[in-house]
Amino acid sequence: xxxxxxxxxxxxxxxxxxxxxxxxxxxxxxxxxxxxxxxxxxxxxxxxxxxxxxxxxxxxxxxxxxxxxxxxxxxxxxxxxxxxxxxxxxxxxxxxxxxxxxxxxxxxxxxxxx
Amino acid sequence: xxxxxxxxxxxxxxxxxxxxxxxxxxxxxxxxxxxxxxxxxxxxxxxxxxxxxxxxxxxxxxxxxxxxxxxxxxxxxxxxxxxxxxxxxxxxxxxxxxxxxxxxxxxxxxxxxxxxxxxxxxxxxxxxxxxxxxxxxxxxxxxxxxxxxxxxxxxxxxxxxxxxxxxxxxxxxxxxxxxxxxxxxxxxxxxxxxxxxxxxxxxxxxxxxxxxxxxxxxxxxxxxxxxxxxxxxxxxxxxxxxxxxxxxxxxxxxxxxxxxxxxxxxxxxxxxxxxxxxxxxxxxxxxxxxxxxxxxxxxxxxxxxxxxxxxxxxxxxxxxxxxxxxxxxxxxxxxxxxxxxxxxxxxxxxxxxxxxxxxxxxxxxxxxxxxxxxxxxxxxxxxxxxxxxxxxxxxxxxxxxxx
Numbered sequence: 194x195x196x197x198x199x200x201x202x203x204x205x206x207x208x209x210x211x212x213x214x215x216x217x218x219x220x221x222x223x224x225x226x227x228x229x230x231x232x233x234x235x236x237x238x239x240x241x242x243x244x245x246x247x248x249x250x251x252x253x254x255x256x257x258x259x260x261x262x263x264x265x266x267x268x269x270x271x272x273x274x275x276x277x278x279x280x281x282x283x284x285x286x287x288x289x290x291x292x293x294x295x296x297x298x299x300x301x302x303x304x305x306x307x
Numbered sequence: 308x309x310x311x312x313x314x315x316x317x318x319x320x321x322x323x324x325x326x327x328x329x330x331x332x333x334x335x336x337x338x339x340x341x342x343x344x345x346x347x348x349x350x351x352x353x354x355x356x357x358x359x360x361x362x363x364x365x366x367x368x369x370x371x372x373x374x375x376x377x378x379x380x381x382x383x384x385x386x387x388x389x390x391x392x393x394x395x396x397x398x399x400x401x402x403x404x405x406x407x408x409x410x411x412x413x414x415x416x417x418x419x420x421x422x423x424x425x426x427x428x429x430x431x432x433x434x435x436x437x438x439x440x441x442x443x444x445x446x447x448x449x450x451x452x453x454x455x456x457x458x459x460x461x462x463x464x465x466x467x468x469x470x471x472x473x474x475x476x477x478x479x480x481x482x483x484x485x486x487x488x489x490x491x492x493x494x495x496x497x498x499x500x501x502x503x504x505x506x507x508x509x510x511x512x513x514x515x516x517x518x519x520x521x522x523x524x525x526x527x528x529x530x531x532x533x534x535x536x537x538x539x540x541x542x543x544x545x546x547x548x549x550x551x552x553x554x555x556x557x558x559x560x561x562x563x564x565x566x567x568x569x570x571x572x573x574x575x576x577x578x579x580x581x582x583x584x585x586x587x588x589x590x591x592x593x594x595x596x597x598x599x600x601x602x603x604x605x606x607x608x609x610x611x612x613x614x615x616x617x618x619x620x621x622x623x624x625x626x627x628x629x630x631x632x633x634x635x636x637x638x639x640x641x642x643x644x645x646x647x648x649x650x651x652x653x654x655x656x657x658x659x660x661x662x663x664x665x666x667x668x669x670x671x672x673x674x675x676x677x678x679x680x681x682x683x684x685x686x687x688x689x690x691x692x693x694x695x696x697x698x699x700x701x702x703x704x705x706x707x708x709x710x
Contacts, residue, residue: 214404216329216376219313220322223331225378227429230406232331232378234319 201275207256208248210284215241224282231280240273247283320559326611329375329601331565334579337365337393338385338571339675342414345437345448346687347476347517349580350570351508352385353677358572362392364592368569369396371597372405379406383579385571385675388415394423401429410435410474412452413459421462425469433474433500434459439487443480447517450683464495472539474500479516482523485530489538500539503546506638506648507580511670513687514639524651525550546631546647549624560633563588563610567601575600577610580634583671617644624652631655640668 209215216223221235224244235241243260250256253274257267277283313325340355341348360368372380380400387393388411400407408431416424416432424430434456438444441453463471473492475481481488485501492499506514519527528547531540535555542556557565562578563586569575573591576582588607589600601607614620619630630636631647639648640662646654 214376214378216378218322218327219325220315220319223327223376225376227378227404227406230379230429230431236319236322237316 201253201271201278203253203257203271203274205252206250206286207253207274207278207283208286209244210281213282215245217241224277226280226282229281231282233277233280233282235273240270243270243274244277244283248286320557321613323557323559323561323565324611324613326564326607329377329598330567331561332379332381333372333377333567333569334381334383335368335569336384336571336579337382337387337396338390340389341384341386341412342389342681343386343412343449343452344677344681344684345452345509346513346685347437347447347478347504347508347510348676349505349507349510350385350582351671351674351676353681354675355385356572356675360571360573360591362395364573365392365396366399368573368591368597369400369403369405371591372400373403375598375601377405379408382407382409384410386412386414394420397427397430401427407431408433411459412448413456416459416462418462418466421459421466421468424463425466431470431472432463432468433472434463434497435474435476436488436491437476437478438481439484439491443484445683445685446480446687447478447513447685449681449685452683460495460497464497470498471495472498472500474502476504477501477519477527478504479519479523482519482527485527485534489534498539499537500541502541502543503632503635505580505632505634506668507634508582508671509676511638511668516687518649521651521653521656524649528554528651546628546649547651549628549651551627553627558627559629560631562586562633563607567607569597575604577606578634580632581637582673583637583669585637585669586634614644617642618654619644619646622646622652622654638668638670640666 210226212226212228214225221237222241224233224235235244239260239262243256243262246260247253247256250259257270262270274283314321336350338355338359339350339352341352344353387409397407406429410433413434424432436444436456437447438453444453460473473488475488489499504510504514504518524547528550531544531554532552540556544554545556545558548554548558562581567575567577568579569591570582575588575591575597577586577588586606588604591597593600614630619625631650633643635648636643636645639659641648641658646658648655648659
């Protein structure tokens with residue numbers, strides 16, 4: 194395993210780890226890491242949308258904004274993301290410079306436009 | 308069939324009671340054939356079933372598991388490695404994003420196979436051992452089985468295999484050996500996994516004799532609290548949570564909700580300990596395959612609703628143990644909404660004593676046990692009467708039908 198767990202900083206760029214698969218479930222999703230074979234669960238559909246959208250935004254806070262997560266819930270979301278970072282389900286990525294960044298169509302594109 | 312509305316939010320365990328779109332993992336017994344004749348075999352294995360899934364059918368099941376995103380399966384039997392296509396199916400599953408954790412008595416794990424496994428990602432091996440000494444182990448698993456298992460462990464360690472497991476069913480005879488099991492496992496650089504003895508399959512014949520005493524259950528609980536992090540249990544002992552503190556894991560009966568069993572002929576049961584028509588949900592050969600069975604069977608729909616009635620729901624410990632193991636109740640003739648026969652609060656013993664003496668506990672009609680003693684037959688139930696190796700050893704005319 195090349196990736197190692199890092200402390201979660203919401204002002205940095207993240208993405209769902211490349212060796213991780215999300216399986217939709219009625220309450221959220223099952224998360225599986227093919228590398229370390231760890232299994233986890235995302236307990237709400239909005240959290241699933243946030244995890245999937247991380248890669249499309251410059252940092253985690255921007256992702257929460259784009260996904261329309263109310264600010265009062267940010268601490269809870271950041272705790273959940275920190276847990277996922279600790280278990281290597283999400284990983285840091287090198288951010289694309291803002292000038293060249295193009296927002297790809299993704300699960301949170303609608304929320305962002307709203 | 309009951310359809311109950313799933314709540315939004317809340318605890319994960321409450322969500323699991325309503326089932327998942329696909330199992331978290333499932334057990335797949337590849338064959339009923341086995342070289343051993345363990346006295347407590349949960350699937351009454353021994354002889355191969357002629358209706359066993361073919362290689363192509365097994366591949367189709369793997370394809371389906373990949374589509375449903377079932378990320379790993381626990382493969383067992385019988386002894387899965389005696390299937391000639393076992394190693395092919397292992398590669399096929401891993402190549403289709405379905406990780407394999409397989410249980411074996413070690414019979415086929417020579418040095419070459421151990422090296423092959425060590426070089427394969429995404430495969431886990433569990434060697435079954437039911438005694439930390441040959442004396443204790445061989446009484447239930449058969450003479451020579453301890454030596455076979457430890458030779459396999461040596462081969463795996465020597466090949467540099469990582470994270471392999473020693474899998475132990477806790478019995479009255481080995482419950483005092485937990486520290487020894489841990490030491491043995493550490494010696495091979497392996498991980499210890501302990502699970503609960505169920506009165507399933509041939510386990511029904513020896514359950515009275517082998518299931519841990521109340522005192523042993525309490526010691527096991529204390530031991531798990533002290534060592535729980537380093538020891539795997541497959542969530543097997545959640546009934547012990549009613550002693551007080553919850554044990555690590557889901558603490559939920561996952562049958563038909565988050566796990567199930569596919570048996571060697573493709574029958575889908577709610578759990579590996581429930582091979583009985585009452586828990587049969589369908590067959591992977593049916594139209595719609597495994598996915599249709601998992602998502603649409605009436606049995607599984609029934610299992611996917613929280614228990615609301617029965618004696619246990621009135622108990623202060625219900626939230627801790629959730630009434631215990633469905634299979635353990637069923638095969639000891641207890642009602643499914645009542646206490647587990649090994650209820651640590653003592654309600655199980657009372658329920659067992661109150662059974663109608665004339666009622667015989669249900670038994671699976673499926674039995675693939677060897678019809679004659681195997682080499683190294685276990686001695687727990689007494690020495691078997693071995694047939695003469697050649698008919699002439701006894702009498703030149705024995706066994707000949709002379710008319």
